[in-house]
Amino acid sequence: MKKWLLYATIAVALYFFPWLFPSSYYVHLAQGFLYTYIVVAGLNLLVGLSGQLSLGHAGFYAIGAYVTGLCTVSGIPFLLSLLLGVLVCAGAGGLVAMLSLRAKGPYLAMVTIAFGLLIEIVANRWVEVTGGPAGLYLPEASLFGLKLGVVSYYWLIAVAALLVTVLIDNLFTSRFGRTFRAMGNSEVAAATVGVNVRNWKVLAFAISACTAGLGGALFAFQNAYFNSDTFTFDKSILFLVGVIVGGAGTRLGPLVGTIVIFLLPQWVQSLYDYHLLIFGGILLLSLIALPEGIVGGVERLLKQKMKRRTEPNTMESVADEPIQMGSQAGANLQVDGVVMEFDGFRAVDDISMSVHGSEVRGLIGPNGSGKSTTVNMLSGVYVPTRGKLTWKGVDVTHYPPHRMAAAGITRTFQNLQLFHELTVLENVMLGFHLHYRTGFAANLLHTPGFWREEKRFQEESMRLLHFVGLADKAGEQAANLSYGQQRLVEIARALATRPDLLILDEPAAGASLYEVDNIVRVIRKVKQSGIAILLVEHHMEIVMNVCDRITVLDFGKKIAEGDPAYIQSHPQVIEAYLGGEEVTQLVVGK
C-alpha cells in the first residue's frame, strides 16, 4: 500500500473513532494512548537509532507540561504556548545531551536519571510556580478562540500524533535516519566518514525531547489540571519499556510498545490485586522471548522467510558511468616525529614519514609494532602525544576523525566497522555524508530536493559498488556478507567520502583467496584513479606486489623505508621478522 494511502486510512480511522466509541471514557483513553505514543515514538529515535539511552524522559514530559501550562495561565494563546513548550524542551534536550556527551552506556543513563530526578524535585518543591503535589489548574485548551471539548481535543492530539508519525518516518528513511543508525552501530566509523558525532547526538536528543515535551503538554490539558506526582522515575522507565518491548529502532515498534505500556495495564487493571504481577510478567516474558522487541522479532522471522531485496533499478544504467574519486589533487601528508604513549608505554616512538601523490605506501611490522596506533593517529582517532601531522600544508595534528575525513583522509578498519543494521547500499550512501546538501527541514518533509539528492547518491553508491564488484549485494544486510565482501564494502564506503588518502588497515584479513585477489584488483584501480593509499597488511605478497614504497616499524620505531626490493633485503627487517611467523611470507613476496 502506498504510504500516503496508509496515512489517509489512519487519519479517517482516527477521525471516526469518537463515533465508533462514543463514551467519553474511550475518548479519554484514546487521548492518553496517542500522547504516550508521541513520547515513545520520539524516544525510539534516540534509543533505537542513535543508540543513546535515556532514563529521564519524564523530565522533558514535565517541562513540556509546565511550560505550556504556565504560558496559557499567563494569557498566551494555547497553540503558541504549545510551541514554546516544545521549543524549550528541544533546548533542554540539547543541554542534557551536551552535559552527557562524554558519558556512554550506564554513565549516560545516570546523567539522564539525574536530570529526570532534578525536574521531579523542582516540580514537587517549587510550589509557588508548579503547584507541587496540589497541582496546577489550567484554562481549557482552545484554538483560535474556540474552546476544545473532549472530542475536539482528541482530534487535536490525533493530528499531532499523525504528524509526528509522518515526520519521524520521513527522518527514518532519510540520510538523517541512516546517520543516527550508523552512529548507533559504530561511532568511530561514522566519524571517519565525516559525521560530527557530537552534534548528531545533540540533535537526536533535542528531537526526542521535543516529542516528549509535546506529549507532556497534550497530557497537561487533557483534564485542564495536573500535579507533580505524574513526573516520576517510573514514568521514564515506562516510556523506555515501550520502546524496548515494541522493538527499538523499528518503525512500528512505538505503536506496539504503547499498546503494551498503556493499554495492557488498563486491561489487566480489572484483575485487581494481580494486575501489577501480570503486567510485570508479560513484560518480562516478552523481553526474554523477543530481545529485539515484538516488532523486531517479527521482522526477523519474516526476513528469514523472504530474502530482503531493496536494490534500486538504477543498477544497470549506472554501471559504466565514470565515478568521481578524490579531489584529483593527490595526497600530501607529512608525519614529523609522532609519539603515542599509553600510560607511559610508547606504542609509537618518534616516527616520521610522508605520503605523496597517488602512491601506495605500505606500513608493515611484526604484531604489536605500532601500525594500528599509527593509523589511528593519521585518521584522527588518537591525538599524538607528541609530533606533528601536516596535510596539504595545514597542521591537522589535533583534527578529530570527521575533520580528517572532510580534509580528505579516511580509512577502513582492521576490526570491521560496518553499519551492520544498514544494507550494503545504505552503508556506501553514508560515505557521501560530507557531500549531501539538503538540510533537516528537507529531510523531515521529503521535499523534491531531498528526492533528487537521494537518487543521485543512490546512483553514485551503486557505481562504487560496481567498482568493488558488489553491485549484486546492494540490497543485502551488510552483516550477512562474507568477511572479504564486508571489507570491500568498507572500501567503497571510504571511497564515497572522495578522499585523497585512503588508509586500509589489514584489508585482506579474514578474506578468502578469491576475495584477496579481488581486494588487490580494487587497490590497483583506486591507485589508478589518483588516490594515495596507506596499506597496513600482514599478507606480504600483497604488500610487495602493490606498494611503491614501504615503511617498516618494530617496537614502535621506524626501522626501514624504501621500495619493496630494498625492504626485502634489509637486514634489520629480516631480523625483525625472523622470530615471527611472517618471515616466510616476507620472502614469498620476492
Ligand SMILES: Nc1ncnc2c1ncn2[C@@H]1O[C@H](COP(=O)(O)OP(=O)(O)OP(=O)(O)O)[C@@H](O)[C@H]1O
Ligand atoms: N589503547 C591502548 N592502550 C594501551 N596499549 C595499547 C593501546 N593500543 C595499542 N596498545 C599497545 O601498543 C602496541 C602497538 O599496538 P598496535 O595495535 O598499534 O600494533 P600493530 O602493529 O597494529 O599490531 P597488530 O599487527 O597485531 O595489529 C601494542 O603493544 C599494544 O598492546
